[in-house]
Amino acid sequence: MIAILIVLFLILIILIANIKIVPQAHSYIIERFGGYHTTWGVGLHFKIPFVDRIAKKVNLKEHVVDFPPQPVITKDNVTMQIDTVVYYQITDPKLFAYGVERPMMAIENLTATTLRNIIGDLELDETLTSRDTVNTKMRAILDEATDPWGIKINRVELKNIMPPKEIQDAMERQMKAERERRESILKAEGEKKSAILLAEGEKESAILRAEAKKQAAIREAEGQAEAIITVRTAVAEGIKKINEASPSDAYLAIKSLESFEKAADGKATKIIIPSEIQSLAGLTTSIKEIIKHD
Numbered sequence: 001m002i003a004i005l006i007v008l009f010l011i012l013i014i015l016i017a018n019i020k021i022v023p024q025a026h027s028y029i030i031e032r033f034g035g036y037h038t039t040w041g042v043g044l045h046f047k048i049p050f051v052d053r054i055a056k057k058v059n060l061k062e063h064v065v066d067f068p069p070q071p072v073i074t075k076d077n078v079t080m081q082i083d084t085v086v087y088y089q090i091t092d093p094k095l096f097a098y099g100v101e102r103p104m105m106a107i108e109n110l111t112a113t114t115l116r117n118i119i120g121d122l123e124l125d126e127t128l129t130s131r132d133t134v135n136t137k138m139r140a141i142l143d144e145a146t147d148p149w150g151i152k153i154n155r156v157e158l159k160n161i162m163p164p165k166e167i168q169d170a171m172e173r174q175m176k177a178e179r180e181r182r183e184s185i186l187k188a189e190g191e192k193k194s195a196i197l198l199a200e201g202e203k204e205s206a207i208l209r210a211e212a213k214k215q216a217a218i219r220e221a222e223g224q225a226e227a228i229i230t231v232r233t234a235v236a237e238g239i240k241k242i243n244e245a246s247p248s249d250a251y252l253a254i255k256s257l258e259s260f261e262k263a264a265d266g267k268a269t270k271i272i273i274p275s276e277i278q279s280l281a282g283l284t285t286s287i288k289e290i291i292k293h294d
């Protein structure tokens with residue numbers, strides 16, 4: 001009885017040990033009697049003891065592999081070091097398990113040879129400026145080559161492109177010269193714009209000054225014209241009133257003498273008086289003497 005219990009206990013342990021749970025994003029390759037039998041997906045599975053075995057556990061997540069720098073030669077015979085990063089994913093666990101021995105080494109060697117072939121058709125400048133083109137070509141070639149292995153190449157990136165030291169120094173000198181040239185151009189353009197703005201400012205200032213002088217002259221001329229018109233109007237008004245009052249000859253003579261007195265203003269040494277005014281002046285003197293005697 002105890003022996004039976006021991007046997008049953010051992011059988012139970014074996015059965016429990018052969019219950020397998022496949023986690024998410026994984027697949028198990030199952031072989032029976034040494035040959036491929038099936039592929040387990042996510043979930044609970046039972047493996048027949050001593051008949052089935054798990055040949056390979058496959059991770060279906062996307063993988064990232066950073067390969068070390070590879071020496072490549074450009075079309076113009078420049079040797080440089082380029083390292084690549086490959087993003088791949090296993091799409092067929094069976095092909096991945098039986099398609100190629102050591103698939104990562106196979107992908108690395110395939111990446112190196114493909115890179116050399118592509119860079120060999122490009123010159124140095126094209127290599128430095130055509131990363132996207134190289135990435136696209138490499139992805140297409142690698143994806144086609146790894147398809148029989150159950151691997152899909154999602155992306156290929158050139159991580160670093162390292163030309164020889166002398167090439168780097170020459171490129172740095174070229175970049176420095178280009179920056180200095182751009183700086184000189186920007187400085188010259190700035191000075192040009194500054195001179196143009198200064199000239200335009202002086203031009204506008206001169207125009208405004210001339211306009212101000214013009215307006216001042218116009219205002220002054222208008223003021224003088226108004227003053228002359230006012231004086232003329234007053235004189236005309238005075239003459240009109242004098243005529244309306246019918247002044248005597250003596251009054252006119254006195255006014256004429258006063259006008260000559262203002263004309264002389266104490267500065268004239270000789271004044272020529274018309275004969276008509278002289279006679280009127282004599283008449284005025286006679287009138288003054290008669291008034292005194294009375």
